[in-house]
Amino acid sequence: MGTVEDLKPIFSPKSIAVIGASRSPMKIGYEILQNILVQGYTGKVYPINPETPTIMGLKTQPSVLAVKDDIDLAIIAVPAEFVPKVMTECAKKKVKGVIVISSGFSETGEKGKLLEEEVLQIARKGGIRLIGPNTLGYKDPIDNLDAAFVFGMPRPGEIALISQSGALCIGMIYYANGEHIGLSRVISVGNKADVDDADLIDYLDNDPSTKVIAMYIEGIKDGKKFLDSARRCQKPIVAIKAGRTPAGSAAASTHTGSFSGSDAVYDSAFKQVHIQRAYDVIELFDFARALAYQPPTLSNKVGIISNGGGAGIMIADWCESIGLKVPNLSKKTVEALRPHLPSITTARNPLDVAGDARFYRYHATGSIMLSDPNVDALIMTCVHAGIARPREYVGAVIKLVEEKRNLKKPIVACWVGGPEVDEVVQELRVKNIPVYPSAMRAAKAVRCLYDEGRRLEILTKKRQPKDNSGN
Numbered sequence: 001m002g003t004v005e006d007l008k009p010i011f012s013p014k015s016i017a018v019i020g021a022s023r024s025p026m027k028i029g030y031e032i033l034q035n036i037l038v039q040g041y042t043g044k045v046y047p048i049n050p051e052t053p054t055i056m057g058l059k060t061q062p063s064v065l066a067v068k069d070d071i072d073l074a075i076i077a078v079p080a081e082f083v084p085k086v087m088t089e090c091a092k093k094k095v096k097g098v099i100v101i102s103s104g105f106s107e108t109g110e111k112g113k114l115l116e117e118e119v120l121q122i123a124r125k126g127g128i129r130l131i132g133p134n135t136l137g138y139k140d141p142i143d144n145l146d147a148a149f150v151f152g153m154p155r156p157g158e159i160a161l162i163s164q165s166g167a168l169c170i171g172m173i174y175y176a177n178g179e180h181i182g183l184s185r186v187i188s189v190g191n192k193a194d195v196d197d198a199d200l201i202d203y204l205d206n207d208p209s210t211k212v213i214a215m216y217i218e219g220i221k222d223g224k225k226f227l228d229s230a231r232r233c234q235k236p237i238v239a240i241k242a243g244r245t246p247a248g249s250a251a252a253s254t255h256t257g258s259f260s261g262s263d264a265v266y267d268s269a270f271k272q273v274h275i276q277r278a279y280d281v282i283e284l285f286d287f288a289r290a291l292a293y294q295p296p297t298l299s300n301k302v303g304i305i306s307n308g309g310g311a312g313i314m315i316a317d318w319c320e321s322i323g324l325k326v327p328n329l330s331k332k333t334v335e336a337l338r339p340h341l342p343s344i345t346t347a348r349n350p351l352d353v354a355g356d357a358r359f360y361r362y363h364a365t366g367s368i369m370l371s372d373p374n375v376d377a378l379i380m381t382c383v384h385a386g387i388a389r390p391r392e393y394v395g396a397v398i399k400l401v402e403e404k405r406n407l408k409k410p411i412v413a414c415w416v417g418g419p420e421v422d423e424v425v426q427e428l429r430v431k432n433i434p435v436y437p438s439a440m441r442a443a444k445a446v447r448c449l450y451d452e453g454r455r456l457e458i459l460t461k462k463r464q465p466k467d468n469s470g471n
């Protein structure tokens with residue numbers, strides 16, 4: 001069986017056993033069972049606990065061996081020293097996949113490493129795929145399955161998130177929820193004893209609900225396997241690789257037992273396989289949102305519209321400093337723009353549409369800029385400016401995005417102006433239009449779409465049959 005088939009019982013289980021389901025609301029085994037039930041999981045659920053006959057109204061079993069039906073997935077939340085015993089029972093029961101939530105393995109030192117190896121060997125011999133140990137589990141907002149502890153689900157969407165850190169994973173879910181960024185699958189991988197990033201890239205590449213794969217990585221054990229999966233992957237991958245410095249690297253080894261490795265090696269490997277590197281959570285989601293909801297750019301030529309000269313200049317600086325171009329507009333574009341501009345402004349790129357710009361000025365200038373053959377991406381900016389009409393700016397951006405889809409030129413929004421503007425631009429987030437409160441973030445998002453365009457170009461060339469005619 002290939003990885004995708006292997007992982008189906010874990011991610012689309014027909015039945016789940018929770019080993020260590022607890023009577024105490026303070027315990028992780030209680031939370032996992034509760035979360036599965038709260039989300040309305042429709043398969044069979046078996047709480048396993050030898051100490052009590054029922055939990056949350058469900059009959060318990062003392063061990064998986066006492067369950068009559070087949071079990072696709074077992075979620076294990078008993079102290080580390082008992083994990084080999086319950087894993088052996090899972091192997092006997094022919095459970096197909098397990099998630100080991102328990103910590104106390106390779107992240108704790110030599111003794112923990114041996115225990116992790118023992119658990120891995122039981123899994124391998126029993127033909128069981130294993131996520132963890134030392135993991136939060138996973139949350140699936142598309143199929144409404146919460147197989148993790150910690151309450152709360154992501155908004156459903158098209159960005160898959162793989163995280164080596166459990167706590168950060170939850171933080172990222174809540175951040176994405178606040179930003180109206182929807183997620184397809186969220187998987188906490190923990191120590192990656194068996195199922196690793198490469199397996200999950202393969203799995204998510206085949207997942208019709210996922211458009212972009214976002215990752216938080218502390219260390220990768222099998223570099224070749226990872227690079228092969230990333231190279232094969234048809235979807236864009238954005239990744240944070242943490243543990244870049246001696247201090248970060250030392251912290252990663254006690255967090256998930258990871259060996260962070262040389263940052264320069266990771267950097268060049270990511271470049272080789274076109275993984276876009278992000279350096280913090282905000283950047284990870286900035287890039288992922290742009291990649292999921294705007295087309296890649298055909299070239300690095302960017303048009304900039306702003307109702308504040310300063311913002312336009314800063315965006316132009318950022319674009320040029322990260323390898324994008326802010327080209328001169330064609331003569332035809334300049335002539336077409338003039339009638340829409342107040343006499344105080346000049347028809348050029350970056351274009352200052354003046355502080356009092358309303359819907360029609362934004363919409364008309366945006367439309368004209370996008371028709372210019374020298375422009376392959378557009379950054380539309382609103383500065384509070386006192387007299388600005390952010391609501392009309394938002395309306396113009398939404399209309400342009402909807403009308404100009406066929407042009408395949410990305411449109412990214414940018415704003416400056418505190419909570420009053422933030423509240424209004426929320427409408428853009430709700431509509432999945434990338435919107436950033438800084439020149440740097442908007443320019444970097446366009447750069448990321450430019451890099452995605454180059455990745456796709458290379459992929460297409462590789463797929464084209466070789467011309468043997470000598471032409």
Ligand code: ACO
Binds near residue numbers: 029103
């Ligand atoms: N089979 C089934 N149930 C059992 C078994 C068994 N063999 N043995 C014990 N149980 C029951 C217990 O009776 C208990 O139920 P009860 O509360 O109703 O009596 C339940 O299982 C839990 O067992 P406890 O011994 O009470 O264990 P506890 O809940 O205190 O801790 C846990 C278990 C949560 C797995 C803990 O050992 C642990 O590892 N905690 C950390 C988890 C974690 O942080 N994971 C990583 C997060 S992601 C990251 O940060 C990278």
